[in-house]
Amino acid sequence: MDVFTAVKERRSIRKFLKKDIPEEIINKLIDALIWAPSAGNLQSRKFFFISDEKTKGRLASAALNQGFVSEAPVIVVCCADIAKASPYGQRGIELYALQDVSASIMAMMLVAHEEGLGTCWVGAFKDEEVSRVLGLGNMFRPVAIVPVGYPAKIPRPASRVSRTEAVEFR
């Protein structure tokens, strides 16, 4: 699948089939996370792949009870790595690390779409509860939860701003 098509056709998937993801595709998703750019190549990011049913349920509960999250075969909890980002100080921790993680997520989402998988970028959750469920400690900050699985329902495209609203030329 070409990149432009993947970008335009990817949707946020909130309904998943009960079907496991083959290991070689999981490895492609991981490679996508790894090969996204990162500030100063510090790679200030860490990803937890959760497939344990009980842990998935607790994560869905921490995500303000968004039940669909736990229906995916895998939940990827995407974290900023505070220690790795710290050479750049506050800017590293509060800006670069968030960008590092986000670039990884977007790369993974597009590769997932290419492989016929669906994903959803979930930002609404209780940070402390996610940290407690996974025992993250102070050095990993969860910044997104991404359920990944084969889509059971593909929604219509969300509305988008026009090119003239999105961009200004100077």
Add this chain to the structure above:
Amino acid sequence: MDVFTAVKERRSIRKFLKKDIPEEIINKLIDALIWAPSAGNLQSRKFFFISDEKTKGRLASAALNQGFVSEAPVIVVCCADIAKASPYGQRGIELYALQDVSASIMAMMLVAHEEGLGTCWVGAFKDEEVSRVLGLGNMFRPVAIVPVGYPAKIPRPASRVSRTEAVEFR
């Protein structure tokens, strides 16, 4: 080009040819920015496409004198849109908006690579100076500067952490 190849082969480009980007490719880049996911579909982001030589020079200077920035035919200044993010409060402004912008940048970078263009995610710059150069005011926060152009030199791949360092399974 398939997505996985684009993710793995994209490099940070810091040397550009003196060659303009056709309008239809610029439009594809803009579509990539637009079609990236965003929290609550608020699309808390705005992009300034700079091709004016004088402004490019001032931006390179604001980017701690990284001269290569102004050698690209276009510099995309990527901003969080504070007003659009504010329905989600501080979390919207300090987390979701940064993720919205980052998802857009990554989508644009991959489409750019597919089109034979090079990009570089520049995070080191003086925010206030960039704001002043573009007259951004308080409602747009510049969070990345991305020069875009045809690569004059493609560097070797940067080192990356292993899969076992990047990911933990639970």
